[in-house]
Amino acid sequence: MSKNGTNNDKTVHKVGSQVIVDMLIEQGVETMFGYLGGVVLPLFDKLYDAPINFIIPRHEQGGCHMADAYARASGKVGVVVATSGPGATNLTTGIATAMMDSVPLVAITGQVRTSLIGNDAFQEADTTGITRPITKHNMIIKDPNDLAQSIREAFYIAKSGRPGPVLIDIPVDMQLAQCPIPPKGEIDLPGIKNRAHGHARQITMAAQAINESQKPVLYVGGGVIISGASDQLRALAQKANIPVTTTLMGLGAYDQSRPESLDMLGMHGSAYANYAVQHADLLISVGARFEDRVTGNLQTFAPHAKIVHIDLDPSSIGKNVKVDIPVVGDAKQVLTALLNEVEYKPRKEWFETIAAWKAKHPFMYDKNADVIKPQYVIEEICRQTQGQAIICTGVGQHQMWSAQFYKYSRPRQLITSGGLGTMGFGLPAAIGAQLACPDKPVIDIDGDSSFNMTLTELSTAVMYKLPIKVALINNGYMGMVRQWQELFYGKRYSKSSLVNPDFANLARAFGCVGITVDKKEQVAGAVKDMLAETRPCVVDFRVDREENVWPMVPAGKSLHEMDGLDIFEMA
């Protein structure tokens, strides 16, 4: 099976490790991440003087999240390298994270030499077997003739269609063998089927539905950001006059300062977005997948709405809800086509209803509290950065507050693990994002428990002099777990509180700036100092320990059955 190999005299042959580096450069890789180990030493030897900015994390998981966030922030393919066995298994959380959020990532793992595969050799693991369900595609190179073309294919697959992670497992003897480099040509993979345009008749049907509807809502996911369709989305929403709500992954796809923005929907979404969906007569979903955290009880989701579903991945359509008008296609191309066929409608009544919901149920918290409210910290960060920073998060309460209280205006501004919900994502993500966007402020709004999982990467930030900021929403709990225990397990806080280190001191030990904030009056000043800092900086905000994220649609309830809306009215 060496269909790519040629024995043509003119074909260049090089040692495999050099071929890998050559292919990475050919693919335009400028920055990559990875950790060393026995069976990738040939590759690292060729990376020694390669023109690639190579970042060494402190753990492969961190490296994988960095490559992932680098991809999310830049729109390029992220690249991570790890050795065989434990190196590869440490990547798995990062690969699964990228898979769930459709991030283009190429993971290169070393493998024991081909003659040892299957022998339980030192640091051997069945990497392709382990990663098969969490990659878009993976492959193991067993023929030197396949190496160069496989790397090209890996990049092509990672970014084509609905993007995703691709893993290439490269045994050490392949890195040491002489490998041909066939001329670069078109990639021909019959299994890749991209139907980017969208069916014209389906688009016309969608446009008619929009033109006929009185109460439409655009429900937008991360697909719009991946597709680069924000401009087309804005044009459509304004031309057809439709309010826009986004998923967590869709935040940034639509400027939240615009009046037709309904902010985020779903379990911790805005009341007005959830009400709008439940009252809508037409729901136009673009690049979203009707996940359970968005829909609540599926039986009662958007009960009055006809559903248009635009998605590049046919398997997303009709998976969770019955779709009236499916459109398989790339968001940008489909929205562009739709734009020609939609008409403006005033929809005065609809917008008035929405405005009333907005006025009655904004995102709220107790602004008069004496303690530091976590929402206040995030609002203050948003205010002082004029909503322009790149925000990374871990997973939990702080993530939801970052979605609710930071207002995003452009795509690729929020970098968060939405699908897999990977705690510990925030810090390495901030490092990856800062490398992709060296001139923009990058802030990891993190929880203490999430931060604890990967904080060793502070060392990486110091080593590469990256001015990332960590704003720690420290409540001494696994906050979201505690919230569920409070609400659904009778306040039995089983194993959900932690003994934390003194984070500011720890940060200083790493060589970062460390600040502790335990008084409300200090918050604004600390945020200012943090933003002015040129070194990596950790600010430990000791927030109200038992604050909850509101509103909340309890699991299994309908989207309009939100708890927590009346909390402030009663206060």
Place this chain on the structure above:
Amino acid sequence: MKHILSALVMNKPGVLAHVAGMFAARAFNIDSLAVGRTDDPNISRMTIVVVGDDKVVEQVRKQLLKIVEVVKVQDFVGQDCVARDLMLVSVACTAEKRPEILALIEMFNAKVVDIGPKFVMVEVAGPESKVEAFIDSCRPYGVKNVVRTGTVAMARYNRAAKTEE
């Protein structure tokens, strides 16, 4: 409802694991799975029998198509197609029962492929129902061993199959 899916896949290592793994990961049930090369050595065909409602099978078809090595998937439901199973069955057969059993074999258009003092090995091919019926008919004599391929199927001539472009 039973659906027969026919998938063209790249003949590469790991493809079967990928397909089987996808079924397990997404909690789809495979009734049978048969794999073999086509006339093109680079392409294999998988015939997969899945039980599920239309929504489930539609998801199966779409998820199969997402696998990079899967080139094409057809669902034969509602199509005029030829579907066949192949079975080898070893039936207890003493000398005095032999005429009876041979008559049965003939009735089913089956073939004796091996014979011993106390058994016959029979090759039966046909639609699943025929293969099942043959086992049932042999049970009174004693069925010692059964080996079956999964279903393989092909659309009949001039009946346009519902294909995924």
